[in-house]
Structures are given as structure tokens and as C-alpha cells.
Amino acid sequence: MSKFKKKKKGLPAISTAxxxxxxxxxxxxxxxxxxxxxxxxLLKKPVLPTASEVKKLEQKSLVSTIYxxxxxxxxxxxxxxxxxxxxxxxxxxxxxxxxxRAIRSEDEIKFMTTSIKADKEAxxxxxxxxxxxxxxxxxxxxxxxxxxxxxLKSNY
Amino acid sequence: xxxxxxxEINAGSMADIAFLLLIFFLVTTTMDVDxxxxxxxxxxxxxxxxxxxxxxxxxxxxxxxxxxNQLLVENEFVQVTDVKRLTMQFIxxxxxxxxxxxxxxxxxxDYCNGNKLPTSSDHPTKAVISLQSDRGTTYGMxxxxxxxxxxxxxxxxxxxxxxxxxxxxxxxxxxYKNNGSESLxxxxxxxxxxxxxxxxxxxxxx
Numbered sequence: 001m002s003k004f005k006k007k008k009k010g011l012p013a014i015s016t017a018x019x020x021x022x023x024x025x026x027x028x029x030x031x032x033x034x035x036x037x038x039x040x041x042l043l044k045k046p047v048l049p050t051a052s053e054v055k056k057l058e059q060k061s062l063v064s065t066i067y068x069x070x071x072x073x074x075x076x077x078x079x080x081x082x083x084x085x086x087x088x089x090x091x092x093x094x095x096x097x098x099x100x101r102a103i104r105s106e107d108e109i110k111f112m113t114t115s116i117k118a119d120k121e122a123x124x125x126x127x128x129x130x131x132x133x134x135x136x137x138x139x140x141x142x143x144x145x146x147x148x149x150x151x152l153k154s155n156y
Numbered sequence: 157x158x159x160x161x162x163x164e165i166n167a168g169s170m171a172d173i174a175f176l177l178l179i180f181f182l183v184t185t186t187m188d189v190d191x192x193x194x195x196x197x198x199x200x201x202x203x204x205x206x207x208x209x210x211x212x213x214x215x216x217x218x219x220x221x222x223x224x225n226q227l228l229v230e231n232e233f234v235q236v237t238d239v240k241r242l243t244m245q246f247i248x249x250x251x252x253x254x255x256x257x258x259x260x261x262x263x264x265x266d267y268c269n270g271n272k273l274p275t276s277s278d279h280p281t282k283a284v285i286s287l288q289s290d291r292g293t294t295y296g297m298x299x300x301x302x303x304x305x306x307x308x309x310x311x312x313x314x315x316x317x318x319x320x321x322x323x324x325x326x327x328x329x330x331x332y333k334n335n336g337s338e339s340l341x342x343x344x345x346x347x348x349x350x351x352x353x354x355x356x357x358x359x360x361x362x
Contacts, residue, residue: 016171068295155297
């Protein structure tokens with residue numbers, strides 16, 4: 001009675017042949033849409049203020065970032081300034097900018113922008129000191145880094 | 157001797173390799189776009205140069221913020237949300253003549269929609285915003301005020317752009333970014349010159 005032999009039970013295995021393709025697609029998406037993380041924060045991650053009239057920073061390679069925020073150690077009070085991978089004093093900002101300029105070509109220098117990523121609880125005094133230092137060395141393009149949003153109430 | 161058959165390469169571990177790469181990129185990269193309020197700092201003047209510029213009191217909008225994040229605009233206690241309206245009123249007042257330029261005498265502002273009060277600013281090109289902050293003001297407050305001032309200028313430029321070119325200011329800027337033609341640049345420059353941003357930040361209160 002082979003005609004009525006029961007068919008083999010069980011589902012056929014799902015083909016995983018296209019799995020690499022899917023994963024590669026994801027991989028390329030992430031490679032294209034993200035940028036390398038350049039610094040490790042030594043400060044508490046600054047909570048950026050919100051603003052509605054923001055401009056996107058073009059040409060990421062010409063941006064030097066200055067972080068301002070509280071120290072990770074809660075016993076240390078006051079605002080700390082971080083560039084690259086170290087915490088510095090306000091007076092060292094010119095040398096940081098000069099170092100940034102040195103690795104770029106002559107005609108790119110005038111397009112260089114300094115992005116200040118400061119915590120919304122930071123003191124304006126610190127920011128104004130930084131601005132003064134930047135003025136001293138003619139690094140006049142500044143961007144106050146913010147998150148885009150309309151709820152300004154959360155800033156203060 | 158039997159010829160060896162070319163066996164197929166096993167591709168089963170391809171997915172694992174790709175996953176490994178994917179996770180590596182997920183961990184080491186960031187996705188945040190850096191955006192913010194762009195500002196151009198004023199140039200330093202040589203110390204031996206005397207640069208006292210005399211500006212009429214009525215052409216200056218005084219914004220003062222103290223260490224408790226309280227705001228005074230022209231000596232009146234206001235909220236941050238009022239700053240934009242007050243700034244726009246002040247800039248767009250157009251009560252007098254513009255500054256004489258290239259030997260030409262000053263002209264009245266023909267594009268202003270303000271109340272033309274004699275006590276407020278003469279002309280958008282003369283109107284100065286003065287933002288004095290305390291060293292103890294929080295940064296969030298400072299950015300909010302800067303944002304409101306920026307917003308006031310953008311809205312005024314936008315109004316003029318709609319009236320003159322039937323397009324929004326943002327539209328023009330976007331277009332210029334994509335294909336920068338000379339005529340677009342002229343239009344944007346005209347709008348910027350009509351409402352130039354003159355923001356003065358005096359020494360902070362100690």
C-alpha cells in the first residue's frame with residue numbers, strides 16, 4: 001500500500017542563503033550614514049539646549065568641537081572644558097585651535113568652524129571666556145550646538 | 157588518479173562575518189548630526205585704536221539677563237517668549253532715516269511694517285541688539301535668547317522675501333545651497349542687507 005504511505009511530516013528548512021545579503025545591506029547602510037566616534041567624553045555628557053532656528057553644520061571635517069560640562073566626579077564643581085581627549089584650561093584653547101589649523105590646508109582655514117557643545121546648566125561666563133579666546137586668534141565662526149525643537153521651556 | 161572535484165565554497169559563515177562587521181560599525185560610529193545656532197564673532201580691534209562708536213539710545217534694544225535667568229528688555233521685566241515679538245517690533249519700527257551710505261543721504265525704510273514710533277529704532281540697518289548677560293546665567297537661557305533674536309531676524313527676512321520674491325527665505329537659502337546661482341545670491345544678500353544682524357554683547361556683569 002505504498003500509495004497511501006504517509007507523507008513525511010515536518011516543515012522544510014527556511015533558506016538562509018539571502019541572510020548575508022540582508023546583513024550586508026544593513027552594514028552598508030550604517031557605514032554610509034554614520035561617522036566615526038572621534039572622542040571619548042571625560043565629562044558628563046552635556047545635555048544640549050533646545051533651539052528652533054538651527055543650522056546644520058556643513059563639512060564635518062572642518063569642525064573642531066569644544067565640550068563644556070560638569071566633571072564626571074560629582075565632588076568637583078564648576079564647568080570643565082574638553083577638547084580631543086583631555087580636559088583643558090580656557091587659556092589652552094588657542095593652542096588647540098592652532099593645532100587644528102595645522103592639519104588643514106591654508107585655504108580651508110577660513111571655513112573652519114568651532115562647535116561649542118555645552119551643557120544647558122553651564123555658566124555663560126565660561127562660554128564667554130571661550131568666545132573671547134577664539135576672538136583673540138581670529139577663529140570667528142562659532143556654532144552653539146543645540147538639539148532641534150520648539151520647546152524652549154526645557155532650557156531653563 | 158581520480159580528478160578532484162571542485163567542491164563549492166561553504167558560504168554558511170558569510171552571515172556571521174557580516175554580522176560581526178555590522179556590530180563593529182554599530183559600536184564605533186555615531187549618527188548624530190551636529191546642528192546649532194551659527195554666530196560670527198566680532199573681530200578684535202587693535203588696542204591702540206579708539207573705536208567708540210556713538211549710537212543713539214533709541215537705536216539700541218537693551219536685553220539684560222541676570223544670574224537668576226530673569227530678563228529685562230528696555231528695563232521691563234519680560235519672559236523669553238516675549239523677546240521675539242519685542243525684537244521684531246524694535247527692528248521693524250522704521251521711524252527715521254537709514255545711515256548715509258556711499259555719500260548718499262539716508263532714506264526712510266520703505267519695507268518696514270512697524271509703528272514708526274519716534275522712540276524706537278530709526279531703521280533696521282541702524283538697530284542694534286545689545287545682549288548683556290551675567291556670568292552666572294545658565295547657558296540654556298543664553299541660547300534661548302540667541303535663538304529668539306535669530307528667529308526675529310529670520311521672520312522679518314522671510315516676510316520681505318515673500319513680499320518681494322514671492323518665496324520664503326528658507327526656500328531661497330535651500331535653493332542656493334543646492335545650486336548657487338548669482339541671482340539667488342544677490343537676492344539673499346539683499347535680504348540680509350535689509351535686515352542686518354547687529355548684535356552687541358557687552359562685558360558680562362560680574
